[in-house]
Amino acid sequence: MKDFKRGTPAFGFLAGCIFVILGILLMTIGFWKTVLLMVLFAVGYFLGAVNNKGAFLKDTVNRIVPEKKSITIDMRETLNREQAEAYSAWKQETEKTSEDADSSDHPSETSKNNEE
16 A cells, blocks of 8 residues: 555556546446545545544534634623723813813903903
């Protein structure tokens, strides 16, 4: 079996035989029946050759579809932070409007002098 490594004449001969058989199947029984035959062969090979099927399937699926990184969100902390930000924004807005209101409540002395 060690003679069937890629790049060796033995592997080339084996691959040639496989493709000749595949070509004969395609011409005699058709494309979809050949595909079905290859799928059934792969399933049979899997059932016969793999010892720990569950672990093999799990590893294969994890290689194809890696696990997502989960992000843990502490809702209480998030809400407290958002409330603190909203409160500080409201407080700044209130202070700004109260300063504007204070300056408009007290007319300047120049306008008093103008009235006299």
